[in-house]
Amino acid sequence: MRRPWRLAAEVSALLIAVVVAFPLYWMVLSAFKPAGEIESSEPRPWTLTPSLDSFRRVFEQQEFGRYFLNSLIVAGCVVIASALIAFLAATAVTRFRFRFRTTLLIMFLVAQMVPVEALTIPLFFLMRDFGQLNTLGSLILPHIAFSLPFAIWMLRGFVKAVPEALEEAACIDGASRTRFLWQILFPLVLPGLVATSVFSFISTWNDFLFAKSFIISDTSQSTLPMALLVFYKPDDPDWGGVMAASTVMTIPVLVFFVLVQRRLVSGLGGAVKD
Amino acid sequence: MRSRVRERRGFARRSPRPFGRSSAIPWIYLAPALVVLGGLLVYPVYQLGLISFLEYTQAQVSGGEPATFQGFGNYAELFGDGEFWRVLLATVVFAAACVVSTLAVGCALAVLLTRVRAVPRLALMLAGLGAWATPAVTGSTVWLLLFDPDFGPVNRILGLGDHSWTYGRYSAFLLVLLEVVWCSFPFVMVTVYAGIRAVPAEVLEAAALDGASQWRIWRSVLAPMLRPILVVVTIQSVIWDFKVFTQIYVMTGGGGIAGQNLVLNVYAYQKAFASSQYSLGSAIGVVMLLILLAVTLVYLRLLRRQGEEL
Numbered sequence: 314m315r316r317p318w319r320l321a322a323e324v325s326a327l328l329i330a331v332v333v334a335f336p337l338y339w340m341v342l343s344a345f346k347p348a349g350e351i352e353s354s355e356p357r358p359w360t361l362t363p364s365l366d367s368f369r370r371v372f373e374q375q376e377f378g379r380y381f382l383n384s385l386i387v388a389g390c391v392v393i394a395s396a397l398i399a400f401l402a403a404t405a406v407t408r409f410r411f412r413f414r415t416t417l418l419i420m421f422l423v424a425q426m427v428p429v430e431a432l433t434i435p436l437f438f439l440m441r442d443f444g445q446l447n448t449l450g451s452l453i454l455p456h457i458a459f460s461l462p463f464a465i466w467m468l469r470g471f472v473k474a475v476p477e478a479l480e481e482a483a484c485i486d487g488a489s490r491t492r493f494l495w496q497i498l499f500p501l502v503l504p505g506l507v508a509t510s511v512f513s514f515i516s517t518w519n520d521f522l523f524a525k526s527f528i529i530s531d532t533s534q535s536t537l538p539m540a541l542l543v544f545y546k547p548d549d550p551d552w553g554g555v556m557a558a559s560t561v562m563t564i565p566v567l568v569f570f571v572l573v574q575r576r577l578v579s580g581l582g583g584a585v586k587d
Numbered sequence: 588m589r590s591r592v593r594e595r596r597g598f599a600r601r602s603p604r605p606f607g608r609s610s611a612i613p614w615i616y617l618a619p620a621l622v623v624l625g626g627l628l629v630y631p632v633y634q635l636g637l638i639s640f641l642e643y644t645q646a647q648v649s650g651g652e653p654a655t656f657q658g659f660g661n662y663a664e665l666f667g668d669g670e671f672w673r674v675l676l677a678t679v680v681f682a683a684a685c686v687v688s689t690l691a692v693g694c695a696l697a698v699l700l701t702r703v704r705a706v707p708r709l710a711l712m713l714a715g716l717g718a719w720a721t722p723a724v725t726g727s728t729v730w731l732l733l734f735d736p737d738f739g740p741v742n743r744i745l746g747l748g749d750h751s752w753t754y755g756r757y758s759a760f761l762l763v764l765l766e767v768v769w770c771s772f773p774f775v776m777v778t779v780y781a782g783i784r785a786v787p788a789e790v791l792e793a794a795a796l797d798g799a800s801q802w803r804i805w806r807s808v809l810a811p812m813l814r815p816i817l818v819v820v821t822i823q824s825v826i827w828d829f830k831v832f833t834q835i836y837v838m839t840g841g842g843g844i845a846g847q848n849l850v851l852n853v854y855a856y857q858k859a860f861a862s863s864q865y866s867l868g869s870a871i872g873v874v875m876l877l878i879l880l881a882v883t884l885v886y887l888r889l890l891r892r893q894g895e896e897l
Contacts, residue, residue, distance in 0.1 A: 319702065326699055333714040336769065337721065339740065340729045356740045398619045405616035412610075417617070419887065424628055426879040428830045430852045431872025434859050435634035436627070438648075458627035461620055490612070514661035519722040521833045526860060538724040542837070545728055552732055559725035566720040574716060 340563070343556035344368065352551045371544070371561065374554070380540040381561065384518060387449055387536060389396060390475060391456045392510045393516045398457070399464035400472075404498065406465070407472045408480070424462035424482035429455075433526050440527055447531035452523050460513035467512075471505030472498070507573050518566055537562045601681040632876070639869035648865065661870045670846070671854075671871070678829065678850040681760055685828035688768045690821060693775025698805070700780045715773035723770065723833035730766040731838055753839055763834050763848070771827060775820045782811065782816040820885045826879060832856070851875050 338358075343351050345363040373378050406418055436455055437446075445451040475498060483493045521538040528534050541562060544554035639661055646652040665671050696715075700708050721729075734741050736749040752762045786809060794804045810817075832852040839848040842857060849857070851871055859868025 319704075322699060322702045323704065323707040326703045326711045329696065329699075330707070330710040330714040333711070333718050333769065336726070336733060337717050339733060340725070343732060352738055352858055354737060356743060358740065398623060401616040402620035404801075405613035409613035409616075411613045414613075422887070423880065423883050424624060425827055426632065426883045427628060427632060428872065428875045428879060430830060430832050431855060431857065431875050432628075432631045432635060434869050434872065435631040435638065438634065439627075439631060453625075455627050457889055458623050461624060465620065469666075471852075480799045515720070515722075519724065519833070521724050522856070538722065541724055541728070545837075550728075550731075552735075552738065555728050556732065559728055563725050565723055566722065567717060570716050570720040571713075574712075 340556050340559050343552060344560045348553055367557035370554050371557045376533065377540055380535050380537050383449060383534060384536040387452045388514050388517045390453045391506060392514050395460045395464055396456045396506045396510050399461055399468055399509065400499065401501060402465045404469035404494065405471045407469050421462045421465050425466065426577045429459050430522055433522055439525055447528055447534050449534055451527040455523060456517045456520065459515060463512060464509045465511050468502065468505050471502045475501050511573055514569060515566060604794060635869050635872050638866055639873050641866055643866040645863040650809065661866045665870050674849045674851060674854045681850060682829040685764055685767045686824045688764065689771050689775055689824050692768060693772040694779055697783060699879035701783050715776055718769050719773035721770055724837060726766055726770050726832050727837035730762065734762055757842055759839050759848050763838050766834055767828060767831060778816060778820050779813065781815050786812050818889050824881055829879065866873045
């Protein structure tokens with residue numbers, strides 16, 4: 314490509330990157346600004362006197378640490394459980410031919426479309442009947458179910474990519490089916506599992522509706538999104554508190570993303586190429 | 588279609604697997620998934636349908652009165668309500684606007700990514716991943732602060748004074764749309780970028796040697812090769828944007844002034860949990876389910892036309 318064009322493209326890419334990153338920058342900045350500076354009619358894109366007051370307020374005012382832990386527990390359980398279950402199911406639908414296989418695949422696809430939010434009502438009654446309201450289980454179980462269809466659908470491509478010759482070789486060398494599954498196939502599909510778990514992690518970590526609907530009275534079982542909204546009162550939001558809480562809530566996801574970034578890009582490429 | 592199914596079975600017979608042919612094994616592998624999905628997805632969907640045909644309010648929830656069968660009564664009430672049609676229209680238009688904007692921004696930036704060297708590419712990629720990773724709740728509150736009439740930087744930069752973005756119906760929807768596009772374009776960008784990178788360089792070189800212009804290369808070479816990916820990201824965007832809940836709920840304070848910014852999802856939630864009309868909320872849920880099911884069928888047809896083997 315001609316030089317001036319490439320330069321223009323690179324400059325605009327950098328500018329767009331700045332615009333896209335700006336809200337995140339503003340979030341962190343506002344979290345560190347002292348109270349007077351956030352609520353000023355002349356917002357400045359820097360602060361000369363960073364303070365930890367907002368963070369202190371967030372961690373003192375509520376059991377924020379506890380909510381953080383709750384969120385971590387819920388997301389961790391969902392990621393691990395859905396990855397294992399989806400791995401088994403994806404293996405079944407890609408490496409075996411059996412009756413109803415295509416029907417099942419279509420069902421998994423259809424299941425992805427189900428509006429999770431619409432199911433809040435029946436799930437609420439289900440959780441109530443099983444005495445699961447106000448427990449972390451009421452958040453973990455539905456999220457496993459809702460991340461499964463997409464995870465299975467995405468893992469399919471990765472499992473399929475493992476050559477069948479490997480399976481034959483393993484069989485000839487006397488490996489049992491279980492051994493092949495966990496010691497050969499599983500490590501090979503791991504990059505795909507990582508890409509998939511990004512989606513289940515995010516949807517669980519971000520979940521707001523279930524937390525709002527199922528954790529109704531026992532606030533010790535609350536998760537982060539609910540805690541955050543305590544600071545956000547529509548009429549008089551504590552912006553410093555909201556931004557500090559938002560920062561604390563966003564950082565784990567960012568870390569997770571940066572860690573899996575390269576696998577995610579190649580993973581998505583692999584899933585769609587197939 | 589029948590013949591194709593038969594062909595596939597035939598293919599299966601010709602390529603035997605090394606580990607015996609017990610037909611129980613795949614079902615054992617599938618069992619955990621089927622149990623979880625059956626209990627927490629299929630059963631609730633059935634329940635949702637059931638409740639939508641019952642009279643189900645606070646009295647029935649607490650067990651004070653038995654639930655009575657209403658037939659299509661709830662649906663009649665819903666369809667007779669002008670607000671429902673207004674919300675439905677708003678949802679469709681809003682979702683369509685989100686999908687189109689997200690795809691346009693995502694595809695344009697994916698192409699841009701292929702034209703720049705490593706440093707700007709990494710910068711844009713990281714910024715995009717950051718936006719993608721931001722939880723919907725935090726994204727919503729941050730965008731509210733950015734556009735805050737009193738303390739936000741956007742109004743200062745644009746010189747809008749204390750113009751309130753959430754007061755007017757369209758400007759509130761626009762604000763939510765910006766947030767939705769911001770956090771969902773990276774998925775499109777990364778996926779399409781990965782897809783473009785997977786196109787062999789020789790193909791593009793050959794096209795360039797034959798004298799094809801950039802636009803022609805995109806239209807006649809890249810776009811057809813990327814079609815499967817474009818279908819996937821379009822459908823995923825439709826599904827996600829049709830179901831937007833958190834952004835609307837947080838940014839417009841539960842549906843805007845006098846419910847002006849309601850979308851179906853929030854509408855169903857408000858009906859069920861705010862005014863205890865669980866059966867009406869369920870009926871709205873069923874309507875959403877049917878619309879998304881129709882989208883799925885279109886998706887399946889497109890996949891089949893591409894000849895993709897499931």
